[in-house]
Amino acid sequence: MLVLRKPYLLYLGDAVLKSDCKTAFGLRDWCGQDVIGEWSHPAAKVSLGLPRLSPAEAARQGARSIVVGIAPTGGVLPDYWQDDLEAALLAGLDAVSGLHTRLTSLPRLARAAERSGVRLVDVRNPPRAYPVGSGRKRTGRRVLTVGTDCALGKKYTALALTRALQSQGAAATFRATGQTGIMIAGSGIPMDALVADFLAGAAEALSPDNDPAHWDVIEGQGSLLHPAYAAVTLGLLHGSQPDAIVLCHAPDRVMIEEYPGYPIPPLPQVIEDYLRAGRLTNRSIRCVGVSINSSTLDDDAWRRYRAQLERELLLPVCDPLRGGVDAIAEALLAA
């Protein structure tokens, strides 16, 4: 498993648009206690509202890693970013990135990391081969967020559900399966970058045996309905052996995004497809709620949509950003 060193200094490069800094804002919002400050190039126009600390100053205050919190246009890492990251490495920080360009592929950074005895961590890189899945039932409880499509709130829902469970007094751990999730959690496994044979085995390793009442809240990936990514979804589902799933959906999503000809079926059918597939490794799997990204609905439309869906599915329906997911956490703990 990838394990990162916290606390973090968040790096914003020369960001002009907030929308390029989703990773940094996500880290600030979801693991703020692990972030001691921000740093950026003088040309940057974006701030997270955190203390501005040079890498050397951050290191003095206890930071262990600088995290690239911005996705550069075109994916290329500008030279002056490398200046900043090199300075951080030489100050004793690990450098952590989820960019397509691997930090380890940049000779300047590789040399600085070696000289300084610190690490370049590309969170897209799975650290090693995992054993193949065993199918053995593990102790402890697990809930997996699943989706009608990619990019509609599976990570966000899992994070919100972890907090809701904890605030209701349950022991709960967020388990990350994608790059931003891994940065937030400080550990995890990038499922989509694994060798296919080890998908289920890696998912088993991600949520090991635990106390009987402990909940692992596992970040879902892809969708069983997706013509390109369903395999990743299925391997994660089988290896997670979830006791429960939460279906994530956005009501404006009628087709798989960028895949015309792949309509999203009615939600009861989607839920049944997930349960059917999940029963292979956990016969008592059930769906405990639906998490909706309702940003395209006004308050009235959301109330109506939600009420109708709750009547149809007989399940709690929540938007983590519009009232939270307490009802889903309650349903999990009640069962």
Place this chain on the structure above:
Amino acid sequence: MLVLRKPYLLYLGDAVLKSDCKTAFGLRDWCGQDVIGEWSHPAAKVSLGLPRLSPAEAARQGARSIVVGIAPTGGVLPDYWQDDLEAALLAGLDAVSGLHTRLTSLPRLARAAERSGVRLVDVRNPPRAYPVGSGRKRTGRRVLTVGTDCALGKKYTALALTRALQSQGAAATFRATGQTGIMIAGSGIPMDALVADFLAGAAEALSPDNDPAHWDVIEGQGSLLHPAYAAVTLGLLHGSQPDAIVLCHAPDRVMIEEYPGYPIPPLPQVIEDYLRAGRLTNRSIRCVGVSINSSTLDDDAWRRYRAQLERELLLPVCDPLRGGVDAIAEALLAA
């Protein structure tokens, strides 16, 4: 896609047991026209009954590759095998292997290959990253062999079905997805070694657009019922977009092998599970037959088993080794 150079010289090392030489026998039986001879260490006790040719002599007769046709005990490549493979490389042959130990990891062989301008081909290594799946429907027809478990005849069935289709006058190509299949076909993609995100995309690349009446017969991998490997199976199923599946089964297999607690459900349910999953990328997918490895049944028991299954499923039931798969080929061409 991996592409091998034929014809082959088959290498048997110091084999004592025929059972260690399954790859070599498979190549002799399934692509005999591409094999010009065999070579082995003087200590070997196994022969394929082919002309015995030294690597230099084989090269003179037109061989392009020496293929390791034996799985060594313990997986270690003995030194004197390396002598033979080095001689073959220096004689101008590629060396091809499906062993866990990569040929490219052996410095002696790497040096000889470079000096001689030939290739070390480890067929477990996928050659490159593929694009992600597009979900776009391709021209031509496709049939995929699927199974209730691993290792019960999916490759053999696909090879037999390719021949049966060809003998009935149809244009048909075997598409290999595992190492032995790739050696037989001379090209293919080792699905289980791919990065998970590219499974469906690679399967799409494996069976590209073709003539409307042409059949790609795609070698299946794993099983949707397998707690470790179902993801590979699903990615291959989605990317293949098969018009038809042939279910492979062995009647003595009541549990997934080495996975106690994972019983094999009744075949009608298995077929329905595959069709349900396959409909995502091909709505007219159907099952055209069942291929049985009946080696544990005597003639009477096989007749009874087959008659009962045909009545139950209303599909042709064949054993490729006991009467062939002509009935399945006919069912494919009739529809």
